[in-house]
Amino acid sequence: MFEEQTYEALMERMLDRLPDDIDKRENSVIWNALAPAAAELAQSYIWLDQVFELVFADTAQGEFLDRRAAEVGIERKPATKAVWSAVIQPDNINIPAGSRFFIEDVYFQYSKDGTLECETPGKAGNVQLTDQPLLSLDTIPGLESIKMKELVIPGQEEEDDASLYDRYLIRARREAVSANRAHYKKWAEEVPGVGRAKVFPLWNGEGTVKIVITDGNLDVASDLLVKRVQEYIDPVPGEGEGQAPIGSKATVESAKWLDIDIEVAVELQMDWTLEGAQKEIEEKVKTLLKSIAFEKSTIRMSALNDILYHSESVSDYADVLLNGESKNLVLQDIEIPRLRQVKVIEQTG
Template sequence: MFEAQTFEEIMDRMLSRISADIDTREGSVIYNALAPAAAELAKSYIWLDTVLELVFSDTAQGEFLDRRAAEAGIERTAATKAVRAGEFTSGVKIPAGSRFFVDNLYFQYTADGTLECETAGEAGNANISGQNLLSLDTIPGLQKAIVKEILIPGREEEDDNNLRERYFTRVRREAVSANKEHYKQWAEEVDGVGKAKVFPLWKGDGTVKIVVTDAKLEPASDILITKVGDYIDPEPGQGEGQAPIGAFVTVESAEWKEIEISASVLPEINSSIDQVKDEIEAGVLNLFKKMAFEDNVIRLSQINNIVYNSPSVSDYSDIKINGLAENLVLDDIEIPKLRQVTIVEQTR
């Protein structure tokens, strides 16, 4: 809005008000006297432009977006802690709150028998399954303590784009009165949930099915499914949770759909077939992450684009998804999982 208010433009306007019989050339006394003020005014206009960007929700960032969202009763989702399973000496009672250490991470044993990472965010999602835990407390009889699989992945603090999307959903009243979007909102409010999909009337009047992924956009664990159910409908049909009276909610996990990609490829000179495979795998994994519960069709054209744009690929042909040269349609509750990429090297 104020892009035209540059130092030069301001100086020209100021100097035009000076009497014609006074020297206003650059370096003159009057020019040098006005220049600092013009520079400060130009800087003020830059700040005014910035302030306008921070006022409106579609361009606000950081704490300014937080304040805008707070007007609609929405708060940025804080980072959540990873919850993992543990394996301990059989028959040994471990007090809740007992602390363990592994790979620069501290975990607390919880009342439900799981291990909660003390560090919020994705740190607790580290690849440490099977490693021995060091007990920081004296626990009689404890000889074995091993950290196991992730039950609820940790998640970083909500970014601006997600917060802005939730804000727009609220102010545009897309999620109201227990409609589909409202159930989706409730499910995704639960710590550890990534995305949710809602199926109304799936078993008759008053029934609602919610299928969820975890924060890593992978199938949810039983403990996470229970958390979602307890938050939305702890006593079916009684209206004790978020769901209204008469609504019977079923929560299920998304399911993997294993995908195999194959192609015949001619690598670039000085590029190996392993480089080609790594680049294609990375591209497909990124595509699948974006698709989870957003698009249920894996298009052959998308795989073609990934192969075509791989730096190590000179030419290619015969691209297939699960052995077929056609699009693959996923079921509504499925999320794609890359099983393998098979590359056949063409000869020059």
């Protein structure tokens, strides 16, 4: 907005205001007197331009986007903690809630529901720890061993600006009030560990609502996460004990996997192997499927062709099959695509 307010432009305008019988040449007394003021004014215009960028939500960043979002009742999601299930020996031992354990410099606390919650928010607790033993920081009589079983709720980093802005737009353009569809979606995604949610009104008759969720990694949600969302929204169906109003019966479910198989015949670039090409294509397809999860309903052949066209390992390709067919694949509303395999064969002839 203020790109034209440069130091040179300001100096020219200031000097033009002076009578012509005054020496206005560079390094004259009046020129040297005005130059510092022009420099400071030019810097002020630069700062003012930056302030305008921070005022509007589409260009605001950090705490300034937080303040815009707060105007419509939206807060940035804080980092959440990973939750693991555990295998305990003997299995009937009583471990006090809050007991602390550690493994590989990551610390966990035992919860009353029998899970282990990472003390460090974010993805620190998402590392591969399955079947690894933990060391106790407290004296627990009778405890023989405790091992990690599986990650049931992945930890998430603090919400980034892009995600916060998307939620701000949804809230600003379609108000989530009075238990409308947007309100149920907002409630579900408020629960720590939830990634995205879909809402299906009247799915089983009058007054019923189904909420289907993913976890923070946009994967299938665990039973524990489903239970937490159910308890938050509608712990006693129809009674109004949670966020849902009296008479509304909400049912929370996890999304379902849909396995994806891709087959393609390729002509390799020099110095590439089929194994290397397969690995490169797999990584790009996984990124594509993650972007589609609960956002789009179709996996398009054009997107796969684009991946193959821009792959460094591929010189040419043909016969692309998606789950055995050469056409777009339509997902059901509750399905998340998951790559099972990429079969890469070398073109002949």
